[in-house]
Amino acid sequence: MLIGGQEFQTTCPAVCPGKLDPAGQGSICHRCPILNCIPDSSGFILLAAEDYRPDWAKEWRRWFDSGMIGYPYLPIVIN
Numbered sequence: 001m002l003i004g005g006q007e008f009q010t011t012c013p014a015v016c017p018g019k020l021d022p023a024g025q026g027s028i029c030h031r032c033p034i035l036n037c038i039p040d041s042s043g044f045i046l047l048a049a050e051d052y053r054p055d056w057a058k059e060w061r062r063w064f065d066s067g068m069i070g071y072p073y074l075p076i077v078i079n
Contacts, residue, residue, distance in 0.1 A: 003033040003049040004057025008064075010038050017068055031074055033060050053078070 001010050012019070012035070018028040029035050033056070037049040056074050063072035 001038060001049060003037045004052035004054045006033075006054075006057040006061040008033055008038075008057075008061070010034070013064065013068070015068070028071060031056070031072075033057055 001008055012029075012032075018032065021027045021029065023029070033049075033052050036047045037045055037052055039045050055078065056072075059072045059074060
């Protein structure tokens, strides 16, 4: 699925280290394009794929492609 100009799978990777983080608004999962833009089982989405920040989508794509080590760099301010 195209999210923020980047292609993502439609399910969370089985080995994503975010699954080990405590759930909550500060968790890595709450910034993830897959969690935010892929409809859940009821069809609900948090954010339209075209509205997801392109700079964050690019960083998530890099993070997924590089083995999901550490955390993706997601700046709050857009330069």
